[in-house]
Amino acid sequence: MRNKSIPILLLLLILSFFYYSKAQNVTITGNIKNSATKEAMPYVTVHVKGTNVSSITDNKGNFRLTTNRDGSVSLVFTSASFETYEIEIASGETGLLIEMIPKVVVENPVVVGATRIPALLMDAPVSIEQFNAKKILNSAATDYYSLASILKGVDITTSGVLFKTISTRGFNSTGSYRVNQLVDGMDNQLPGLNFFIGNFLGLTEMDVASMELLPGASSALYGPGGMNGTVLINSKDPFKTQGLGIQVKQGIMNIGNSHRGKSSAYYDYSFRWAKSFKDKFAFKINAQFISAKDWLADDSSDYRRVASSGKVVAGNRQTDPNYDGINVYGDETTVDLRGFMNSSSDFQTLFANFLPASQFVSRTGYAERDLLDPKTSNLKFSGAMHYKISEKLEAQLMGYWATGNTVYTGDNRYSFKDVKFGQYKAELKHKNWFLRSYTTQEDAGEAYSVSITTQYLNEVWKPSFDPSNINGSWYPQYFGAFA
Numbered sequence: 001m002r003n004k005s006i007p008i009l010l011l012l013l014i015l016s017f018f019y020y021s022k023a024q025n026v027t028i029t030g031n032i033k034n035s036a037t038k039e040a041m042p043y044v045t046v047h048v049k050g051t052n053v054s055s056i057t058d059n060k061g062n063f064r065l066t067t068n069r070d071g072s073v074s075l076v077f078t079s080a081s082f083e084t085y086e087i088e089i090a091s092g093e094t095g096l097l098i099e100m101i102p103k104v105v106v107e108n109p110v111v112v113g114a115t116r117i118p119a120l121l122m123d124a125p126v127s128i129e130q131f132n133a134k135k136i137l138n139s140a141a142t143d144y145y146s147l148a149s150i151l152k153g154v155d156i157t158t159s160g161v162l163f164k165t166i167s168t169r170g171f172n173s174t175g176s177y178r179v180n181q182l183v184d185g186m187d188n189q190l191p192g193l194n195f196f197i198g199n200f201l202g203l204t205e206m207d208v209a210s211m212e213l214l215p216g217a218s219s220a221l222y223g224p225g226g227m228n229g230t231v232l233i234n235s236k237d238p239f240k241t242q243g244l245g246i247q248v249k250q251g252i253m254n255i256g257n258s259h260r261g262k263s264s265a266y267y268d269y270s271f272r273w274a275k276s277f278k279d280k281f282a283f284k285i286n287a288q289f290i291s292a293k294d295w296l297a298d299d300s301s302d303y304r305r306v307a308s309s310g311k312v313v314a315g316n317r318q319t320d321p322n323y324d325g326i327n328v329y330g331d332e333t334t335v336d337l338r339g340f341m342n343s344s345s346d347f348q349t350l351f352a353n354f355l356p357a358s359q360f361v362s363r364t365g366y367a368e369r370d371l372l373d374p375k376t377s378n379l380k381f382s383g384a385m386h387y388k389i390s391e392k393l394e395a396q397l398m399g400y401w402a403t404g405n406t407v408y409t410g411d412n413r414y415s416f417k418d419v420k421f422g423q424y425k426a427e428l429k430h431k432n433w434f435l436r437s438y439t440t441q442e443d444a445g446e447a448y449s450v451s452i453t454t455q456y457l458n459e460v461w462k463p464s465f466d467p468s469n470i471n472g473s474w475y476p477q478y479f480g481a482f483a
Contacts, residue, residue, distance in 0.1 A: 026068065028089070030096025032061045032077060041079060041100060043243045049074035049086070052278045056243060067091065080241065129154070129213040133236065136208055142251065142266070144208055145199050148231075153215040159409045161253075161266075161292045161376045162200045168215040168229040178228035180218070184235050184398060186423050186438045200378060201402040201421040202233065204288040206245050206272040207382065209236040235398075238274035238282035238386055245272045253292060264293035282386045290378040294407045296369050297327040305332075321482075322360040329413070330454030331365030333464060337479055361478060363458050371450050372415050378404040398425045412452070418445030 032041045040061030047054040048067050055065040067073060069091050077085040082100045089096065129151040131144075141147045145164040149156040157165040167179055181188040183202045190197055211233050218230040249268035267290065274284035302315040303326050317323045324331050337359040380402035387395045401422040408414040425438035458464070458474075465473045 026092040027066050029064045029094045030098055032057055032098045032100060035099035035101050044077055044079040047076045049076050130210055132210045133208055143199055144205055144211060151213055160407050161294050162378050162406045163408050166231050180222045180230040183233045185436055186425055190442050201400055203235050204270050204286040206247055206270045207235045207286045209234045238284040239276050242274045242276055267291045280388050284384050286382040288380050292376045294374040294376050296374050299326040300328055301326050322362050324362055325365060327368045328365035329371060329451045330458050331362045332451050333455050334360050334362040335475060337361045366454050372407055376406045392431045394429045396427045396429060413450040416447045419447055
């Protein structure tokens with residue numbers, strides 16, 4: 001009896017194996033189109049309801065997925081700006097033709113800037129300006145910082161191709177120290193450089209969900225830096241916005257500006273990939289590369305400095321001993337020549353009595369084209385991992401890193417060469433509270449201030465005045481020649 005039962009058991013095992021194998025290899029295929037335009041829809045998420053099986057349509061709207069379910073299954077189709085579509089089919093059905101209906105949305109966006117709690121824009125207790133990802137996508141601006149210039153009560157200061165500073169009400173400046181700039185809750189101001197670095201480090205354009213601006217005082221909510229306002233830049237949630245995206249922008253700069261050189265190209269390449277698993281864990285990866293040629297200033301007008309202000313005056317290096325060109329650097333070093341009388345010969349000292357009461361003389365400077373490389377590049381990466389601990393509590397890890405070369409204009413001209421910046425954040429986010437910790441890292445590389453660097457450069461090749469080597473000092477030699 002025992003010998004007969006063994007073959008029967010083996011037969012049952014073999015039949016079970018073939019049955020299981022067959023269930024594992026059930027394939028469903030189909031094509032998805034826009035019901036209004038009849039065009040194929042790429043990047044639509046197709047999900048088998050009640051499982052973790054999903055797929056994404058290709059460029060022609062085709063999808064293919066495999067499930068181990070027998071009988072009927074429910075497929076859920078989701079895509080941004082389209083109504084969610086659900087259909088029940090027989091397992092293993094192929095050649096499905098699905099048409100998705102565009103979603104009609106009456107916009108009343110959610111904002112968090114007014115009270116730090118999500119609320120409808122119409123219910124906000126203060127004035128808030130906002131634009132979302134759709135407006136950014138449809139704009140002709142080079143970046144979303146430039147798009148902020150159309151908002152009410154906003155001024156944009158362009159300090160370079162990669163540096164645009166948002167200012168509101170009151171005094172404006174290149175650093176905009178009275179306006180907070182927060183990217184995903186992190187202060188965008190670098191502690192070493194002591195100014196906001198705009199979009200050099202931050203979100204790639206494809207990852208921006210919204211940008212909110214409080215044009216009024218917001219110090220009570222966001223600290224003393226918000227005296228004139230606060231800018232909040234929020235990234236896309238990988239649970240809600242999934243898929244692979246690539247964006248290419250190209251343009252031409254410096255058209256018609258012959259004094260700035262030939263026209264130059266502008267390139268902007270962006271990449272974003274986000275995916276969710278069982279609506280429990282999600283991640284996103286972003287990258288962006290920008291290449292352009294910034295402008296070089298060539299105004300050599302003579303500038304007379306008076307304390308913190310000044311004015312343009314007539315003169316040049318040949319006619320004015322105290323010449324200080326606007327875009328000439330190193331000639332900021334200036335002294336009263338009469339102070340060097342005693343360091344000269346008796347004849348020179350006697351001759352100096354014929355000088356006016358004061359005779360200021362500046363060191364020789366350098367043109368900007370000899371000091372700055374206008375080639376600009378910016379490479380940045382960012383990523384995030386989100387984990388839902390519970391329905392109301394979510395853990396987040398985020399990181400932003402950027403490097404590149406560029407030119408920055410403030411109260412001086414700065415060359416950023418091989419700079420590296422990073423911001424990293426860990427956060428527990430509840431519906432009613434959050435616990436956030438972040439750090440800002442910076443490496444200034446070979447960055448330098450043009451005017452200060454050239455002043456030191458002059459001192460290296462010949463000091464302005466060295467008591468131990470008077471004959472080898474610049475000003476005593478100048479005085480001798482002048483006398």
